Every structure is written in C-alpha cells, then in structure tokens.
Amino acid sequence: MLVLSGVAVVVAGFALRFNPLAVVVVAAMVTGLSAGFDPLAVVGMLGHAFAENRFIAVAWLVLPAIGLVERGGVRERARALILRLRGATTGRVLIAYLLIRQIAATLGLTALGGHVQMVRPVIAPMAEAAADGVAPLDRQTRELIRANAAAVDNIGVFFGEDVFVAIGSILLIKGFLEQNGISVAPTQLAVWAAPTAVFAFVIHAARLLLLDRRLARRGRA
Amino acid sequence: MIGLEPLYVLVGAMFAAFALAQALDGSWRSAVFWGDFALIMAGASWLPDLATGALVILLGALALFGLKPSPAPAPDASARTASAERLRDWLFAPALAIPAVTLAGTFLLPLARLNGAPLVDPKQATLVSLALGAIVGLAFAMGLLRAPVSTAMKEGRRLVDSIGWAAVLPQALAALGGIFAAAGVGKVVAALATQYIPMTEPLVVVSVYTCGMALFTIVMGNAFAAFPVMTAGVGLPLIVGKFGGDPVIMSAVGMLSGFCGTLMTPMAANFNIVPAAILELSDRNAVIKVQAPTGGLLLIANTALMALFVFHR
Numbered sequence: 001m002l003v004l005s006g007v008a009v010v011v012a013g014f015a016l017r018f019n020p021l022a023v024v025v026v027a028a029m030v031t032g033l034s035a036g037f038d039p040l041a042v043v044g045m046l047g048h049a050f051a052e053n054r055f056i057a058v059a060w061l062v063l064p065a066i067g068l069v070e071r072g073g074v075r076e077r078a079r080a081l082i083l084r085l086r087g088a089t090t091g092r093v094l095i096a097y098l099l100i101r102q103i104a105a106t107l108g109l110t111a112l113g114g115h116v117q118m119v120r121p122v123i124a125p126m127a128e129a130a131a132d133g134v135a136p137l138d139r140q141t142r143e144l145i146r147a148n149a150a151a152v153d154n155i156g157v158f159f160g161e162d163v164f165v166a167i168g169s170i171l172l173i174k175g176f177l178e179q180n181g182i183s184v185a186p187t188q189l190a191v192w193a194a195p196t197a198v199f200a201f202v203i204h205a206a207r208l209l210l211l212d213r214r215l216a217r218r219g220r221a
Numbered sequence: 222m223i224g225l226e227p228l229y230v231l232v233g234a235m236f237a238a239f240a241l242a243q244a245l246d247g248s249w250r251s252a253v254f255w256g257d258f259a260l261i262m263a264g265a266s267w268l269p270d271l272a273t274g275a276l277v278i279l280l281g282a283l284a285l286f287g288l289k290p291s292p293a294p295a296p297d298a299s300a301r302t303a304s305a306e307r308l309r310d311w312l313f314a315p316a317l318a319i320p321a322v323t324l325a326g327t328f329l330l331p332l333a334r335l336n337g338a339p340l341v342d343p344k345q346a347t348l349v350s351l352a353l354g355a356i357v358g359l360a361f362a363m364g365l366l367r368a369p370v371s372t373a374m375k376e377g378r379r380l381v382d383s384i385g386w387a388a389v390l391p392q393a394l395a396a397l398g399g400i401f402a403a404a405g406v407g408k409v410v411a412a413l414a415t416q417y418i419p420m421t422e423p424l425v426v427v428s429v430y431t432c433g434m435a436l437f438t439i440v441m442g443n444a445f446a447a448f449p450v451m452t453a454g455v456g457l458p459l460i461v462g463k464f465g466g467d468p469v470i471m472s473a474v475g476m477l478s479g480f481c482g483t484l485m486t487p488m489a490a491n492f493n494i495v496p497a498a499i500l501e502l503s504d505r506n507a508v509i510k511v512q513a514p515t516g517g518l519l520l521i522a523n524t525a526l527m528a529l530f531v532f533h534r
Contacts, residue, residue: 001409003404003405003406003409004406004409004410006397006400006401006404006406007401007406007410007440010397010488014487018285019281019284019285019386020386020387020390020487020490020494020505021280021281021284021285021386021387021389021390021393022281022282022284022285024281024390024393024394024396024397025277025278025280025281025393026281027397028393028396028397028400029278031397031400031401031404031406032400032403032404034404035403035404035405040271042274042400043271043274043275043278044269044270044271044274045270045274045399045400045403046273046274046277046278046396046400047265047268047269047270047271047272047273047274047275047276047277048270048273048274048399049395049396049397049398049399049400050261050265050273050274050277050392050393050396051261051265051266051268051270051273052396052399053392053395053396053399054225054229054232054261054262054265054392055225055228055348056391056392056395056491057232057258057262057388057389057392058225058228058229058232058348058351058352059351060232060235060236060381060388061228061231061232061235061351061352061355061356062319062351062354062355062358063235063376063377063380063381064235064355064359064362064373064374064376064377065315065316065319065355065358065359065361065362065373066316066358066380067373067375067376067377067378067379067380068315068359068362068363068366068368068372068373068376069312069313069315069316069362069365069366070301070376070380071301071304071366071368071372071376072301072304072305072308072312072362072365072366073301073302073303073304073305073306073308073312074305074312074313074316075301076301076302076305077305077308077309077310077312077313078313080305109320109324111319111320111323111324111327111351111354112320112324113320115495115496115499115500116380116499117316117319117320118316119496119499119500120499120500121316122313122316124500139503143500143502143503143504143507144507144511146500146501146502146507147497147500147502147507147508147510147511148511149500150496150497150499150500150508150511151484151508151511151512151515153496154483154484154492154493154496154508154512155484155512155515158480158483158484159477159480159519162473162476162477162480168445169444169445169448169476172445172448172476173448173472173473173476176448176449176452176472177468177472180453180457182461182468184468184469184472188469188473189469189472189473190473191473192469192470192473192474193473193474193476193477195526196474196477196519196522196523196526199519199522199523199526200515200519203515203518203519203522204515207514207515
C-alpha cells in the first residue's frame with residue numbers, strides 16, 4: 001500500500017497545479033523510497049530510467065524545420081486556403097482531418113500527423129480561419145478551437161492504429177497472450193479493433209458538429 | 222551500424238545550441254535547463270546513473286522556479302504574409318517531407334547494407350528514419366527560405382521556448398513509469414481493484430475489466446502498462462477462464478478501453494499536456510477537457526461491444 005504514495009503525490013501535485021515536471025520528479029523519489037530503496041539508489045534509478053527513455057526526445061528534431069516554415073508563413077498560407085473555400089467550418093475542417101488521420105493510421109502511416117508537424121503549423125490555423133471568417137474570435141474561443149485540433153490528432157491516431165496489424169499495441173497483445181499459452185493472429189486482433197474505430201469516428205464527428213453549432217450561435221449573438 | 226547513440230548526440234547538439242542562444246541572451250535559467258537536458262541526451266550512456274539522476278532533479282527544480290526564457294524576436298506578420306504569397310503551397314512541402322521520408326526510411330533503411338553488415342539497426346529503423354525525415358525537412362525548408370542554419374536554430378529555439386519544460390515531461394513520466402514498475406505499484410492497484418468488487422456476474426467482470434483498463438491507464442498514463450496487469454489479474458482468469466470468453470475480442474477491445482483512459486489523463490503528457498504547450502493554450506488541461514466526453518462515451522461503447530460479443534464464439 002505504501003508504494004501508492006507516489007501515485008498520491010502525482011494526483012495531489014497535478015490537482016494543486018504545481019509544476020508537473022517537478023511533481024513527477026518528487027513522485028519518482030517518493031515511490032522509490034517508500035518501496036524501501038535507499039535515497040542514492042533511487043536517484044540512480046531515476047537517472048537510469050530517464051536515460052532509457054531518451055528515444056522519446058528524438059521527435060523534437062523536427063523543431064527547426066517547423067520553425068522555419070512558420071517563419072516562411074505556412075500558417076498564413078493554411079489560413080488563406082481555408083478562407084478561399086466556401087462552406088468550410090471549424091467542425092468540417094476537423095472532421096476531414098480526423099478522417100484522414102484515422103485512415104492513414106489504419107494503413108500504418110502514423111507518422112502522417114502530429115502536434116508539432118501538422119496541428120500547429122497547418123490544422124489549427126485552418127480550423128481558426130474557418131471560424132474567424134464569420135466573426136472575430138475572442139481568446140477563449142480561439143483556444144477552444146486549438147484544443148479541439150489537438151484532440152482530433154490524438155483520437156484519429158489512437159483509434160486508427162490498432163486496425164493496422166504491425167503496430168506496437170497489437171504486437172504487445174499477441175506477445176502477452178503467447179506468454180500465457182494463447183496463440184492469436186494479429187489480423188484477428190486488428191479486425192476486432194475496427195468496430196471501436198467506427199464508434200470513435202461517429203462519436204467525435206458528432207461532437208465536432210455540435211462545436212460548429214456552438215460557434216455559429218456565437219457568430220449570430 | 223547506426224543505432225540510437227548518434228541520434229542522441231544529434232538531439233543533444235540541438236538542445237545545446239538552444240541553451241547557448243539563451244546564455245547569449247542572458248537567460249541563465251533557460252540556458253542551464255536546456256544545457257542540462259542536452260548533457261543528458263548526449264552523455265547519459267557514459268555518465269553514471271547517479272549523475273544523470275541528479276541532472277534530472279535539477280531539471281525538475283528549474284522547472285519549479287520557472288525557466289524565464291528571454292523572448293526570441295518573432296518575424297513580423299507582414300513579412301510572413303508576403304513570404305506566404307510568394308512561396309504558396311511549397312510551404313507545406315518541408316512539413317510533408319518529414320512523414321514521407323520517415324515512412325520510406327522505415328521500409329527501406331532495414332534493407333541497406335554496408336560491407337555486408339546492416340547500415341541501420343533494424344530495431345531502431347523508425348527512429349533513425351524520423352531523424353532523417355527531420356534533417357531532410359530542415360534542408361528543404363532552408364533551401365526554400367534561403368535561410369542559414371543559424372536562422373533555423375533561432376526558429377527552433379522560438380518553438381522550444383513556447384513549449385518550455387513540457388518538452389521534457391513525457392520522458393520524465395516514462396521514467397516514473399519505470400520506477401512504478403520496479404516498486405510494484407501496478408500489482409497493488411490491480412489487487413485493490415479485484416479485492417473489493419464481487420466478480421460473479423459476467424457483465425460486472427467485463428465492466429471491471431474495461432473500466433479498470435481506463436482507470437489504470439489514467440493513473441499510469443499508458444495503456445501498455447495497464448494491459449498486462451489488468452489482463453493477468455481480471456481478463457484471463459475471469460473473462461476467459463471462468464466465463465469462457467474469447468481472448469481475442471477481450472484483448473483487442475480491452476486495449477482500446479485503455480486508450481479511452483489515455484484521452485483523459487495528464488499523465489499521458491505527450492498527447493495531452495505537450496500539445497497544450499505547443500499550441501500556446503493558457504489552460505494546460507484544455508485538450509483533456511475536449512477529449513474527456515469522447516473518451517467516456519467510447520468507453521461505454523467498448524464495454525457494450527465486449528459484453529455483447531466476447532462470450533459468443
């Protein structure tokens with residue numbers, strides 16, 4: 001039970017809005033200490049685990065390229081494309097991106113998308129342009145639209161990728177079941193990911209249409 | 222053979238450049254933070270774990286007190302608009318080149334040979350391809366804008382300043398996950414979940430499994446960590462063992478129930494907290510708030526799906 005104190009630190013720290021990075025470092029120390037390791041060993045464990053996960057940071061290598069195209073006006077260009085398009089609304093732009101992202105992920109193309117590469121320079125400016133063409137956006141509404149753009153990127157990839165047979169989670173399931181003496185084919189697992197993929201699209205697309213209605217009411221008010 | 226090590230040195234060099242720019246602007250906290258991170262990236266393979274751990278604690282302390290980056294001069298709006306009118310859709314090309322090269326590399330790099338030995342570690346082909354995609358995208362953008370490397374680094378630093386400490390958070394959370402695993406947190410949570418709920422009705426068991434996957438993922442930030450624990454604790458012994466359910470349907474829908482939890486937790490920082498920073502949102506939980514209703518509805522849908530089909534072979 002005592003080892004759960006680290007989880008408590010995370011919950012309390014996030015709820016009280018302390019800096020999350022500091023909270024995580026403290027939670028790691030508390031967890032290690034409450035499991036009975038000595039302090040220096042815990043610092044070493046933290047260092048080792050952080051080093052083992054350095055592969056996550058490789059994704060930041062795209063920053064200079066994206067920064068440059070922003071300097072070149074990629075967001076302004078994305079805006080201009082949408083302003084030329086009649087009938088474009090925030091919801092419709094995001095539904096189109098949801099569909100593309102999800103289909104690409106079912107084909108294993110999870111790299112097509114991402115918050116730095118696609119949402120910030122292209123998708124968010126498009127979604128904002130579709131709304132502020134009607135009426136100027138206040139800060140809150142602009143942030144709501146941006147948060148929706150980020151959410152679509154996540155939902156599209158999460159509930160598309162499992163339909164592809166060679167993705168990490170399918171291989172993890174297959175490996176785990178094999179350890180427990182159950183042999184399954186990845187294609188069987190992928191087939192059973194398809195209904196949820198459809199539900200995810202339907203549910204979230206419907207919510208995006210509701211967002212459109214909310215934005216339209218704001219335009220008329 | 223090219224593995225992860227050269228990539229880490231490359232990432233370290235990039236963050237060292239960001240740190241240097243901050244130091245030249247006199248923002249020592251940002252300079253130390255990114256310099257510290259650069260040192261870990263490039264050096265953790267030969268640094269003692271204890272030293273790396275101390276450097277991680279320093280990152281946390283600096284984040285707590287605030288990085289206070291000196292503002293990078295942003296290119297003015299009229300210049301951007303003029304450039305956008307001149308370069309038009311070519312501007313999308315570098316951003317699209319990144320995934321294109323990543324995908325091509327993932328398939329082709331494992332085939333490349335140098336003197337009979339594989340050129341790239343096949344297990345790391347995706348990450349090596351991503352780095353290659355970033356380099357090709359950068360070269361493309363530099364050619365398009367006729368910009369030198371120094372301008373590219375300045376723009377990269379402008380982005381990293383807006384992201385701030387959140388750039389390091391996913392890695393710190395993954396490290397926390399490792400320590401949770403070493404301390405046996407998962408087993409305790411699973412025991413708590415199964416101890417207090419009567420497991421006599423198949424529908425109750427299915428609900429405990431799907432909701433447990435989601436809850437566990439919310440706590441751990443990762444459905445991959447939740448899956449083995451919940452499946453070994455509830456799924457296999459009860460749904461499959463006791464009630465004769467189909468392990469394929471159970472596992473596939475169970476994992477996706479975990480993904481519903483991923484939509485709802487700040488612990489999945491790279492999906493939920495980092496994008497709020499990337500998009501410069503004032504509420505760091507804004508993305509989670511948008512996603513939570515979809516996550517909740519989809520969890521109900523998953524539970525219904527499993528309840529309807531898992532027991533019919």
